[in-house]
Amino acid sequence: MGLQAYLLLSAVVFCIGLFGVTTRRNTIGILLGIELMMNAVNINLVAFARFTGNAAGMVFTVFTICITVTEAAIGLALVILLFRVRRTVMADHLDLLKG
Amino acid sequence: MMTDAGLHALIALLLPAFSFLVLAVVAPLRRLGRPAAWFSILCAGGSFGAAVLAWNHGGPDALRLVWPWLPSDGKTLADVGVLVDPTSTIMLCLVSLVALLVQVYSLRYLHDEPKRALGRYYTYQSLFAFSMMGLTLAPNLLQLFMCWELVGLCSYLLIGFWYQRPAAARAAVKAFWITKAGDVGLLIGIVLLWRQSGTFDLTELHSLAASGALPLAGLSVITFCIYLGAMGKSAQFPLHVWLPDAMEGPTPVSALIHAATMVTAGVYLLVRTEWLFALTPDVLLVVAWIGAFTALLAAVLACVQDDIKRVLAYSTVSQLGYMMTAIGAGAAAAGFFHLLTHGLFKALLFLGAGSVIHAVGSNDLPRMGGLARRMPQTAIVFIIGTLSLAGIPLFGGYLSKEEILGAVWAGGLPGPFAMLMLVAFLTAFYMFRVVFLAFFGAPASMAAVAHATAHGTTPATPPRVAHAALRHETVAEAAHVNEPPHAHEPPATMLLPLWTLAIMTMAVGIYFTFSHVEAEAAPPAWLTPGAVGVALAGLLLAWLTYQKHAIDAGSLAAMFGPIRSAAIAKFWIDDLFEAIYEYALLGFSRIVGWIDRYLVDGVLNVMSAWTLVLGDDLRGIQTGRAQDYVYGVAVGILALVLLMRLVFA
Numbered sequence: 001m002g003l004q005a006y007l008l009l010s011a012v013v014f015c016i017g018l019f020g021v022t023t024r025r026n027t028i029g030i031l032l033g034i035e036l037m038m039n040a041v042n043i044n045l046v047a048f049a050r051f052t053g054n055a056a057g058m059v060f061t062v063f064t065i066c067i068t069v070t071e072a073a074i075g076l077a078l079v080i081l082l083f084r085v086r087r088t089v090m091a092d093h094l095d096l097l098k099g
Numbered sequence: 100m101m102t103d104a105g106l107h108a109l110i111a112l113l114l115p116a117f118s119f120l121v122l123a124v125v126a127p128l129r130r131l132g133r134p135a136a137w138f139s140i141l142c143a144g145g146s147f148g149a150a151v152l153a154w155n156h157g158g159p160d161a162l163r164l165v166w167p168w169l170p171s172d173g174k175t176l177a178d179v180g181v182l183v184d185p186t187s188t189i190m191l192c193l194v195s196l197v198a199l200l201v202q203v204y205s206l207r208y209l210h211d212e213p214k215r216a217l218g219r220y221y222t223y224q225s226l227f228a229f230s231m232m233g234l235t236l237a238p239n240l241l242q243l244f245m246c247w248e249l250v251g252l253c254s255y256l257l258i259g260f261w262y263q264r265p266a267a268a269r270a271a272v273k274a275f276w277i278t279k280a281g282d283v284g285l286l287i288g289i290v291l292l293w294r295q296s297g298t299f300d301l302t303e304l305h306s307l308a309a310s311g312a313l314p315l316a317g318l319s320v321i322t323f324c325i326y327l328g329a330m331g332k333s334a335q336f337p338l339h340v341w342l343p344d345a346m347e348g349p350t351p352v353s354a355l356i357h358a359a360t361m362v363t364a365g366v367y368l369l370v371r372t373e374w375l376f377a378l379t380p381d382v383l384l385v386v387a388w389i390g391a392f393t394a395l396l397a398a399v400l401a402c403v404q405d406d407i408k409r410v411l412a413y414s415t416v417s418q419l420g421y422m423m424t425a426i427g428a429g430a431a432a433a434g435f436f437h438l439l440t441h442g443l444f445k446a447l448l449f450l451g452a453g454s455v456i457h458a459v460g461s462n463d464l465p466r467m468g469g470l471a472r473r474m475p476q477t478a479i480v481f482i483i484g485t486l487s488l489a490g491i492p493l494f495g496g497y498l499s500k501e502e503i504l505g506a507v508w509a510g511g512l513p514g515p516f517a518m519l520m521l522v523a524f525l526t527a528f529y530m531f532r533v534v535f536l537a538f539f540g541a542p543a544s545m546a547a548v549a550h551a552t553a554h555g556t557t558p559a560t561p562p563r564v565a566h567a568a569l570r571h572e573t574v575a576e577a578a579h580v581n582e583p584p585h586a587h588e589p590p591a592t593m594l595l596p597l598w599t600l601a602i603m604t605m606a607v608g609i610y611f612t613f614s615h616v617e618a619e620a621a622p623p624a625w626l627t628p629g630a631v632g633v634a635l636a637g638l639l640l641a642w643l644t645y646q647k648h649a650i651d652a653g654s655l656a657a658m659f660g661p662i663r664s665a666a667i668a669k670f671w672i673d674d675l676f677e678a679i680y681e682y683a684l685l686g687f688s689r690i691v692g693w694i695d696r697y698l699v700d701g702v703l704n705v706m707s708a709w710t711l712v713l714g715d716d717l718r719g720i721q722t723g724r725a726q727d728y729v730y731g732v733a734v735g736i737l738a739l740v741l742l743m744r745l746v747f748a
Binding site: 020021022023030031039091092094095096097 | 683721723724725727729730733
């Protein structure tokens with residue numbers, strides 16, 4: 001299998017994540033979508049590292065995973081706070097910025 | 100010592116400036132009233148002394164005492180300082196003398212004014228004296244123009260001294276705007292002249308003009324523009340309409356500004372730039388004809404006025420026309436001589452009229468009469484002034500007037516000459532009409548006094564110099580003015596300036612009669628008897644009509660019916676200006692207003708309406724939901740990537 005197959009997989013995962021982020025009503029679902037998009041990036045990094053023989057990409061991936069975890073923790077904390085204040089986690093109800 | 104003359108002229112110039120600054124800055128002193136007045140008078144006195152010294156020490160040559168003023172490109176564009184020559188020093192003497200006398204006179208004349216108003220009055224007076232002397236001594240046209248505007252400002256401020264009165268406020272604005280119309284011409288003329296010659300300096304300009312280095316092309320336009328300035332300031336037809344209205348100011352102000360000094364600034368300007376005008380004979384011809392026409396027009400107008408100050412105002416316009424005609428005939432020296440004598444006797448006449456007004460409390464001639472018995476000294480000095488103005492031999496105005504007539508005849512201008520002769524007749528007539536109506540005959544005002552007291556008018560109103568009605572009937576109706584039944588001689592502080600001016604008028608007349616320098620062109624032999632003859636004829640007619648009542652004033656008026664009614668309507672010149680304003684200016688303003696409101700504003704309104712509608716539509720996409728923004732960002736990035744790929748690849 002060549003590099004292109006990995007990149008294609010990454011693109012598919014990214015698009016699924018983006019679709020989730022833009023269409024899910026539930027905030028937790030949006031967070032999940034973000035996770036998918038992050039992992040699509042990770043797949044890209046690992047694939048390039050593997051095919052070019054440069055280990056830097058893999059090191060970056062480890063970092064990214066760490067940061068993704070913390071981000072998920074913060075995101076979930078935000079969602080919980082949001083629920084306490086607004087009694088809802090549905091994204092289409094959160095339109096305070098409406099012009 | 101030449102430098103002495105310069106120094107003295109400078110002191111004469113700066114003393115009133117110092118007085119003005121002190122009075123303007125030190126408000127407590129100004130509000131004290133009389134001390135402020137005395138301070139100003141002291142400075143004016145010092146200034147007069149210095150002016151006389153400057154005149155005494157000045158040689159026949161011009162002396163410049165200047166400092167660099169406007170720097171440009173490492174050179175000096177214009178200087179500031181004094182230009183001392185015989186013309187400017189004698190003018191300086193006249194200005195400072197009349198300024199001093201008027202300030203002394205005002206002290207008593209305005210004694211009913213509140214302290215603050217008195218302080219304000221003397222502040223303006225000092226500023227005026229400084230500005231007028233700055234104008235007189237100006238070494239270049241820029242300084243001259245600056246002072247020219249300053250005297251215009253002072254004129255505005257002093258005409259509007261009783262600004263609570265609508266008529267005075269209106270007159271002040273009118274004077275300001277009409278002279279301003281001429282000033283625009285002057286400014287354009289000065290700048291054009293600078294373009295042509297590269298200098299503002301009078302001395303340099305003179306040598307350029309004398310050596311023929313000044314290009315003649317377009318010079319007529321320049322001199323005409325300069326003449327426009329003089330026309331506004333010196334009340335030449337058709338810009339003369341402001342001067343009679345300027346009589347709304349206090350009478351001493353009229354004496355100083357609107358008789359002796361400021362209104363003659365236009366004549367003085369032309370005398371100063373006489374060599375320039377000599378290069379453009381066509382403009383000089385215009386100056387002469389307009390001058391003569393102004394003289395005649397104003398003399399006719401003066402005959403029908405019932406307001407003593409307005410008679411004097413029109414007579415000033417008329418005499419200014421005389422001076423202008425002399426300049427137009429190429430005899431600037433004669434015009435300047437008349438300027439000086441006129442300054443003396445017209446100031447005298449105004450101050451005399453002021454003391455009459457002060458005593459009677461009214462401007463209207465029909466309300467005076469028989470005053471010679473009650474105020475003999477005023478009557479004597481007023482008659483001296485009148486004889487001088489009428490051009491009776493041995494009095495100040497006689498020689499200067501005759502010199503003008505001779506010069507105009509010699510200048511080959513028979514038309515203006517004939518007009519001026521007629522004016523000489525009319526001048527004697529209307530001035531003696533004033534004398535006989537005011538000082539002789541029965542105290543005609545007794546009936547009016549009874550009328551006024553019957554209506555219970557209150558005493559102790561300040562000297563009322565209000566706009567007087569032009570017809571007898573309305574004057575009788577307007578008898579609400581306070582009239583003290585016993586008019587009396589004014590106090591010494593008012594008599595002193597009167598006598599000073601009267602004696603000087605006499606002295607000038609007698610001195611020049613016996614040490615008369617021959618004019619360049621000997622006048623024809625019939626001129627002297629002719630000029631004196633018409634003056635005496637005018638006197639006689641006035642005497643027969645208003646003293647002996649041998650000729651009925653009513654039938655005399657009926658003889659000149661159409662002219663009389665036209666003159667009462669001021670020859671419709673004011674109406675003409677009003678119509679121009681009403682139809683031309685306001686009509687044009689309305690068109691401009693319509694364009695502004697509907698075209699200019701319309702375009703802007705349509706544009707802003709579009710912006711509003713567009714914004715209203717666009718706010719729909721601001722849903723406030725984060726997901727929609729993410730969607731927008733994703734689509735946007737996709738679009739950018741596609742753009743890079745497809746278009747810029």
